[in-house]
Amino acid sequence: MNKLAVLSLGGSIIAPDKVDYTFLKQLNENLRKYLKEDKTRKIILVCGGGAPARVYQEALRNIVENADSEEQDWLGIRATHLNGQLLKAIFSDLCTDNLITDPTGHINFKGQILVAAGWKPGFSTDNDAVILSERFGGKLIINLSNIAKVYTDDPKKNPDAKPLDTISWDQFKAMVGNTWTPGKNTPFDPIASKRASDLKMKVVCADGRNIENTMAILRGEEFVGTVIG
Template sequence: MYNNLAVISLGGSIIAPEKVDYAFLKELNSALKTYLKEDKSRKIILVCGGGAPARLYQNAMREINPDVDNEELDWLGIRATHINGQLLKAMFNEFCTDNLITDPTGHINFQGQVLVAAGWKPGFSTDNDAVILAERFEGRLIINLSNIAKVYTDDPKKNPDAKPLDAISWDDYRTMVGEQWTPGKNSPFDPIASKRAAKMHMEVVCADGRNIENTMNILYGRKYEGTLIS
C-alpha cells in the first residue's frame, strides 16, 4: 500500500532503560522529522516496547504473587507500552493524525506520515504488532531497534565465545530463540513475531537504536551496522 513505508519496532530498552531517556528521544525526534520533511510520501510506523516500567511492575507482581500467571504479567507490560507509545505519539503529533494504536487489526486511517502503536494483547511482544502492521500496510522491512548492536550466536553475557552475526536465515534464527514467548523474554526479535515474519518472507534488521546515525543509514538504504534476518 505504501512504497515509502518504514516500520520501526522501538524497544522499550532505549525509550526508558531505567527512566525516560529524553536526550535520546529528542535526537531521534529531530532526525526522523528531517527524514519525513524531505519527502512527504515517506511514512513511518513506530511500535513501542515497555522498557523499565514494564520490568518494574512485572517484578513487583512476581514478588507479591510468585504464582502469578503469564497473562497478568503480559497485561502489565502492555500497559507500560501504552505510556511509552503515548509519549511518542505526542512527540510526532504534527505528523500523526491517528490516536495511539493498541489493536493493529482495528480501524486505522493512517492519513498522516507517522503511525504510533503499542502493545495489543497477551501472548507476544510488540515485535509481533510490528509484523502485523507491516503485513497490513505492505511493508517488507522491519527495523528492530534495541540496546544491542547485532544478533549473536548465543547470549554474549553468558557465553564469551558468542559471535556477532551480519546476517542469519529465519530458520537458523528461529532455532536459536525457540517457539515460546514469556513476558519479559529478552530476545532480539520475539519468537511469535519471528514465525509470522518468516511466513510472510519479511526482512528484519536488528540494530542498536541508540546509534541514531546508523538508524538513519538503514532508512536511507546506506551501509549500516546490524544483523539482517531474512
C-alpha cells in the same frame, strides 16, 4: 522503492531505567528531517515497555507466588501504552491517529507517522510490528534495541558468542525457540519471527541509540546490524 518504514522501538532505548529524553530528542529531530525530504514517506513506530514493564512485572512476582503470566503480560502491555502515548505526543502534528493498541482495528494512517503499542497477551510488540507491516505493505522491519547485532548466543553468558551480519529465518527460529514468556529477552520475539518468516519479511536488528546508523538503514546506506531473512 517502498516509502513505508516500520521501526520497532525497544523499551530498552525509550526507557532503559527512566525516559531517555536525550535519545527521544535525537529521534524526533532526525525522523522529522527524513520525512520532510519526501512527503510521501511514512513511518510506523511500535513501542516496547522497557523499565516500567520490568518494574511492575517484578513487583507482581515479588508479591504473588507463581504470578499469572497473562497478568504479567498485561502489565508489560500497559507500559508500552505509556511509552507509545509519549511518542504520539512528540509527533502529534505528523500523527493523525490515536495511539494504536489493536493493529487489526480501524486505522486511518493519513499522517506521515503512526504510533502503536502493545495489543494483547501472548507475544511482544515485535508481533504488532509484523502485523502492521503486513497490513500497510512494508517489507522491512527495523528492530531497534540496545544491542548492535544478533549473536550466536547470549554474549553476557557465553564469552564465545559471535556477532552475525546475516542469519536465515530457520537458523534464527532455532535459536529463539517458538514460545513466548512475558519479559522474554530475545532480539526478535518467537511469535513475531514465525509470522515474519512466513511472510518472507526482512528484519534488521540494530542499536537504536546510534541514530546515525538508524538513518543509514532508512536511507538504504551501509549500516551496522544483523539482517534476518
